[in-house]
Amino acid sequence: CANLGVVLAQAEKRTLIADCDFRKPAMHKIFELRNTIGMADVLAGERSLQEACQQTSQQRLQVMTAGLVPPNPVEPLSSERFSQLLDKMRQEFDYIVVDVPPTSLVTDPLIVAAQGDVVLLVVDARVTREIAVKQSLRSLENVGAHVLGTVVNNAKTFNMDSYYPERLYSQ
Numbered sequence: 537c538a539n540l541g542v543v544l545a546q547a548e549k550r551t552l553i554a555d556c557d558f559r560k561p562a563m564h565k566i567f568e569l570r571n572t573i574g575m576a577d578v579l580a581g582e583r584s585l586q587e588a589c590q591q592t593s594q595q596r597l598q599v600m601t602a603g604l605v606p607p608n609p610v611e612p613l614s615s616e617r618f619s620q621l622l623d624k625m626r627q628e629f630d631y632i633v634v635d636v637p638p639t640s641l642v643t644d645p646l647i648v649a650a651q652g653d654v655v656l657l658v659v660d661a662r663v664t665r666e667i668a669v670k671q672s673l674r675s676l677e678n679v680g681a682h683v684l685g686t687v688v689n690n691a692k693t694f695n696m697d698s699y700y701p702e703r704l705y706s707q
Contacts, residue, residue, distance in 0.1 A: 537635040538566045540656070545597035549630040552589065554600045556648055557637045558609035561602035567592050574603025578621060579612035585624055598629075613647045622651055639672040649681035656684055661691040 541553040555563040556575055564571035569590045577583040578600070589598040606612055625632045634652060636645035649655045655676055659669055669686075676683055 537633045538563065541597055541599075541631075541633045542594050544631045544633070545594045548596065550628070551597050551631045551633065552600060552625055552629040553597070554625070554632060554634045555602040556613060556644065557635050558602055558605045558613075558644070559637050559642065561605070563599050563635055564601040567599050569599055569601055571601040571603065574601035576603035576606050576612060578603075579615060579617050580606070581617070585621065585628070609644055610642075610647065613644055619651060639675055640668050646675055646679045646681070649676055650679040652681065654684040655681045656687055658687045658689060661688050663690070 537553055541551050544551040553563055553567075554575055555561045558576065561571060561574075563569070564574075567590075569592070573583050573588050575588065578585060578588045585600075588600045588603065590601065591598055612618060622632070634648055636648050639645045639649075639657075657669070657672060657676070673683060
């Protein structure tokens with residue numbers, strides 16, 4: 537999410553990264569921001585969208601951290617207030633990138649995915665099993681999410697020397 541948000545902002549798009557991972561929020565750490573006011577506070581009606589968004593060092597990129605973790609993370613994300621907040625975000629930003637926990641662990645990501653425009657499934661090449669990816673895709677399909685594609689992290693690097701025969705280098 538962080539990398540995608542930066543790239544979109546560099547493409548001169550007004551971008552918001554919203555941390556909806558109430559279980560292990562990470563966006564505040566990545567962007568070195570305070571996590572005292574965030575998504576949880578807005579959904580509780582205690583803060584506004586503008587109050588919860590923080591400007592990053594990247595122009596046109598703001599982050600809404602998770603805020604103080606609610607006791608039941610599913611509740612605020614399945615509320616009408618969350619739907620209304622997404623609509624408001626869509627009016628103010630060109631792109632909203634939402635970070636959620638893994639789909640195989642909890643239902644939060646499915647609730648968010650059902651309300652999103654598209655989903656990018658992030659897979660750890662060294663840890664995620666094929667069956668888990670298939671289950672995640674099936675779950676996302678069941679809630680009507682539109683999966684745009686997959687991002688693979690921790691993939692083995694490709695050695696160009698092993699691809700080209702040595703004779704090409706000697707010419």
